[in-house]
Amino acid sequence: MESMNAIRSEIKDHLLSSGYTLTSFGHLSGMNRGSLSAILHGSPPKPIAIRQLDIITETLGYPEGWFYHLYLDECFAGGKVSRRRLEPYLLRCAELGKRDCIDAAISRLLETAKPLALLFEIGEKLYHQGKIKESALFYEAVAEMEKDSHSERLAISHYRLFMAHQGPDAEQNWRAVIRFEPFRRRLPENYQLDAILKLANVCFTLHKWREVEKYADELRALAQAVYREQLQRKVREREPQVLGTERHLVVYYGQGYLLKTIALQKQELYDKAKKYVTGYADLSWFEDLNEIGWMEVKKFRLWAQANAYTLEMLTGNISILPEYCSFLLEHPGEILPGMLTIIESANKYGFYADDIIEQIFQVIYDFNEQDPIEVDRHFSLRYELAVYQFRKNQYAEGISSTLFALRLALILNNDWDVIQCITLFEAYRAYASEQHKSEYQYMMEELRNKEKNNPFSTRRFRIV
Structure with missing residues (x-):
């Protein structure tokens, strides 16, 4: 009880030094005088909601979170966890960047029974609100404390941490890949599709072409298996299963072929790469394509065209250069990789293409x-x-x-x-x-x- 009174004593001292009575402060803050009295003078005192604490702080003219370091005892009163108070408190701490308060709360929570479920749920709420970096603290606690190495919760926590640690730094990205990689197949299927695609994309930026090839093979196999399962389910239940993936299923299928093509191309295995271009050149046969799915199919058709030109250029077929230039100018989104292909080919085969390079280079954004x-x-x-x-x-x-x-x-x-x-x-x-x-x-x-x-x-x- 003494620890719970610390925050109340602090608030009462600030009210007194500012010359407020409960009535005047209630009028100014919009809080009920009776509620204020119950919070500050009740026996036992009425618990303070985090929203009420924020109102008190704002009315006193202090920065957000001013009293947060004293609030934790409200969440663990009587030796029990008050989820109703702890969860909004931790969410607010994450929003305000109160790392010390979060660390203290996690430390206290780990002393209680079954803390990981709450930490995971808070992490998920923050993650789905777009607060990726803030959620990482909670996933880290789950990753460190979860004893079951095959726990779905553990695998998802590692996946979220992998996402939180992505950025332009190659070393940091590679460490994130190494840490997450063993958990990718322990994820639910819908998470696996997204996770493998993201692993492949990160390895793409790191020029780890054999790893890209490996993940492309995994992605293609998994997407094919899920697609077959979808068709079988449709026959049985007459409706497709809702996958819960970030993208349409056709994306994972097509990316499995596209990434394989690029990985082989970067290893200068051009003839092998050409064989995989056909895998995503025409995906119109894919069943249950909605409007978004058809848009993705069109993208893959365009990328197949672009990569067919790329592979011809890189194998020394310079005669297609004027045709390739026209293609790039008609499709501005392909100009950057196309420009790279042209200059790389010029360096590889010792030719010059100044007019084309100058014409296209001006369009690069x-x-x-x-x-x-x-x-x-x-x-x-x-x-x-x-x-x-x-x-x-x-x-x-x-x-x-x-x-x-x-x-x-x-x-x-x-x-x-x-x-x-x-x-x-x-x-x-x-x-x-x-x-x-x-x-x-x-x-x-x-x-x-x-x-x-x-x-x-x-x-x-x-x-x-």
């Missing part, structure tokens, strides 16, 4: 530096462009493109990309202007500082 796939594509484009420009003895332009690529490599925190840019710059350092050297030096200092501030870094190189 700005990109979101928080989207790893976009950043990675722009990195590859700028790096290949630098190589192309050096081939043409356009040294100033090549140095500028190299530095642009290096900045993107630092955003991605990808060791190999950084090394490529450094070695390319050093090979042509003699042609760098003083401004170029200054910009390069600044980025090297930034890299050194990052190394110094991360003594446990797993980088395989050091800048001296």
